[in-house]
Amino acid sequence: MAQDRPTAPELLDAISGFLRSEALPALEGIDARLAFQVKVALNSLAILGREWQRGPRADAEELQRLKALLGRDGDLPTLNAELCRQLRAGERDERDAALMDHLRATIAEKIAIANPRWR
């Protein structure tokens, strides 16, 4: 059953708004450490907002690519563990173009969620 509004992103926005315009100004100049922690919290809430929007699709696409790359079925943790095993064993390396395309696409989505300003 669908939840009532606010939706998850709306609720995240409301919490962020409170922290940014009420909690943070009250702490700045009073307790630098706590003010810093509030900024960390704000940053994490922004990540959750982006993850809500893009996460499910990013995961589904990563899974499709992994199945094609490894030529087998499975879930994300299993297939990623198998890819890691192959990489550690030296069965694949950076000369594998399909591997590198997959990793670039995966990391592009991860960074778009975790820190879109990173370059």
Next chain:
Amino acid sequence: MDGARDGDARRELVQGLTKACSRHFGRAVRIDGLFRHSGGASRQTWGFDAIFDDGSVEKLVLRRDPPRAADAPPQSLENSLAIDRATEFAVMRAAGLHGVPAPQMLFIAQPGDGVGDGYVMRSVGGTAIARELLRAPRFEQARGKITTQLGTILATLHSVPLAALPKLRVGTAESVIATMRRALDVTGEPHPVFELALSWLERRMPPAPAAPGFVHGDFRTGNYLVDESGVTAILDWEIAHLGDPLEDLGWLCVKSWRFGAIDRPAGGFGSREELWDAYEAAGGARVDRDHARWWEILGTARWGVICMTQAWKHLSGAEESMELASIGRRAVETEFDLLELLG
């Protein structure tokens, strides 16, 4: 942490510092202005004033691991590489005597002081906050000097005679890679980019130096103090070890420490060449460019794995901390950088 417990802990800390400082200075001391520096969840840094009967004041700093509860979970893998506070005290004192800018070390706290495992040093002027150093107008002059200063300081640091230092673990390139793989296995979260990078690094491993040298281990922007005249003190010696001195030159250039100034690899202030030239000019060994780059790439992967292990401290229940948890989401920054470096 709940407020009441926080207040009790603070009173206990003031009592402990009063006792320890009175003993060290050999006269009555009052402690005032105690504040905790931001950053460092498990290892705490506190600033305070020691005030004497005649009104004179010493600005001091306590660095400590807080007293641990008897039922606390064991330390994490990454912590097992860190030296204890008494060893850190001895390392910093030796480095300072040899000419490395470091705080003046005063004394190691005794178990009966109740301040935990820690030491007290004199406060040094300057800030370590990277964004300020990289952008504030008052550091304009300093910014032009920092790369050369850091290269010169590293040459001095690497020439500290091993006989002057306490016993330190040896950390080779091989052992760093093994430790990182172990950390990946402990967290159990598969990270193909880190596996790719570690195998890449393993195939290109530089030869070990003829004899292991003294390595700071965490020589980067954020871990040294700067005032308007430039670098005033090197901090955060807890990963000091013996190994390949190029590790420090590589680590300083990891993109994560440029804080946005990505076109200035040397800590966000200058080029690699400026850093290497200053290092060689100050008596450091000739820098093999490829090997320094190898250590920079290793450092990039290492910071990514540290991000995961920091989050793991929270996730495993060893240390409840939102700040540690959030660092887990920074690992991907280094995955992004590694794909650029390897591809």
